[in-house]
Amino acid sequence: MIAKVGDSTSILKTQHYLIEKNPKRVDWEHPQHLASTDREFVIDQMREVAKNSQTDEPIYHYSISWDTSDNPTRQQMIQAGTQTLQDLGLGEHQAVLVAHNDHDYKHLHVMVNRVHPVKGTAWNRYRDYIKLEQSLRVIERQHGWKEVPGHHHQLEGQQEPEYGNSLNKFECAQIKKGETPLYMLIREHAEHDFREAKSWEDLHQRLAEKGLTIQRGSRGRGGKVTDGYEYTNLSKIRRDFSMGRLEKRFGPFRSLQELQQGKQLTDIQHAFACFERAHRLGRRRKARSFKKGLGKTLKALGTARKVQAAISSLLSVSTSSNPALKLAGMMGKTIINQIEQEHQRSRGRGR
Template sequence: MIATKIAKKSEVPDNYMRLGEYIAAAEEKGEKLHQFWIRNCDAGTNIEDLDLALLEIEAVRRQKPDISDKTYHLVVSFRPGDQDKLTKDDLMAIEAEYAKALGYGDHQRVAGTHINTDNFHMHIAFNKVHPETLKVITPHRDFKILAKVSREMEKKYGLAIDPGMTDGKARDPNKLSPTARNYEAHTWQESFQRHVLKHRDEILKGLGKAKNWQEAHEVLSGYDISIKLRGNGMVLMSPDGQAMKASQLDRSCSKKKLKERFGVFEAKQAKPHKKDVKPKRRYKPRPLVRHSNTLTLWRRYLGKRKGLHQQPGLMVRALRNWKMFLLMEAHQDPLAIVLITAHYEALKIVLNKPQISRSSSHNVFHRSH
């Protein structure tokens, strides 16, 4: 699961009532409301209490007229299969943990889960103004808080572990190489190295059972990885040609260590009359940051890439990667702007580039034209 704060745009007014109605209505195409609840409002806790609850929340917010940003909008995206593991009580408990960790345990809020075919996610709209003290709470370094709670909830409820973007450095046993970091910064797509490190424990477990080079090749093939000699060492390679040092997976995978176990390197041998087994963890280009709106645009991007040879020159440039596509779509689709903002916030954290800001996304867009 990945928890993402949806930052308020400076030019857009803070409209809590509209956000609350959006959560309850699940307005996006193909989505429907799954569960819904309200916290810390005298009006009630259910969807039929929403109108009164929003008026109650607005009454509190109006007592801080000089504050322009009084809403904290959080989206928690789950992996496929997680929905079946969680009851409404579980979802409410997860929401409460985020609220407590952010300092919003006693604050008014509206929360709901949305379903579409591929993306189960939760929206939480916190009123940053405390209903009694009227103190406005803005969490400091909230990305670390969100990452910590996400990992705790995954463990508690047996959910799929998602390294995400907010804690990529903490989850990767080895830091991404400069090459992988540059790839992600320039494409906004997951690098091959991130794919490998995401499945690190599984891969090492399989390699630990291998008795020779051919068995090692078979284990790696299951993750769309090939291993080859390069220079004085070994590299793991993706189908599209990305590479990382084998030792970056683990010290036990260095050329020296593997040679001690399996002898002189042997290339993978084709088995006659036997088809290659399809990878169980295939490496595919995918968005670096997941957001409730990612799927719609990602499908559009993949659809346009299929007919790339038929596109005019400018469109070919825009379809080179996910980043260029979003920058092009920002002219006509506000969802693209939301995703651009999310990517810049995430890259600022993971790639340690504080100079990246939301405003710089507009500069990049104009330079691309």
């Protein structure tokens, strides 16, 4: 289980994000020391209590995410949310628990009023991360859920996780917006490629089919993966996929470009390789330029048979599932049709 604390301290803004921004993703709501989860009722009641304090930040918001291998029931999620509130010292405060259904894993949001309903004092969030992690570790073991030791607290026998396995600010913001961070997407859609690949070239081609590229780290150490827009560390996807462990399997790292440069490529294959790489890395202007160059090179072949043979030869530097190869194939078909039409017109004029 992982807990993340949100930035919003406003009743209205937090309520809007959790429920009104995208009502379809709301699975269920549960009130704590409130008679209802009705929007206006919650806002009015929390505002009324917040008036008893001088704080201008009445809301504390955090989320709890379970591993995909866990499948807690609604009641277990409510119990976990209630227990974390108790362990934080917020057990007597007004709160709303909201479960979202927009991810493959179960996750729960907790919106709680920092102001005590009787004492009128605002809860101090000092050492909140430590308290949250202590609470989650106990809950995990009670239910037999996957244990995820935190940076701030580990149970006996647990090791502190590597820094790369925690969410950064950008990834936290993505999750708050209902988006999925890149490393989670890669883990979901390409983990089997990392495990089944037999060589660097095999892995590169498998990932290229999904628009992904492995690169060396910025300081020449480690490795990262990009979809042309975002980057994530290899080790963040899985520790087994760190650059060091991949090099033990495949030998010293070589990029797809380096592997292709070691081959005797024809002009067509070289033109396609440049287009494919620019397309995969999201370099749109270069991709358009290389695509035009590839088109001109194909047209210069002159006959439909040569164009078809050239397109087939691209499989030696790509795979049939590669999106760039599919685009090149469509381009080749268009050129073949143009050549055949011109040939028919020439025969008609000859008569």
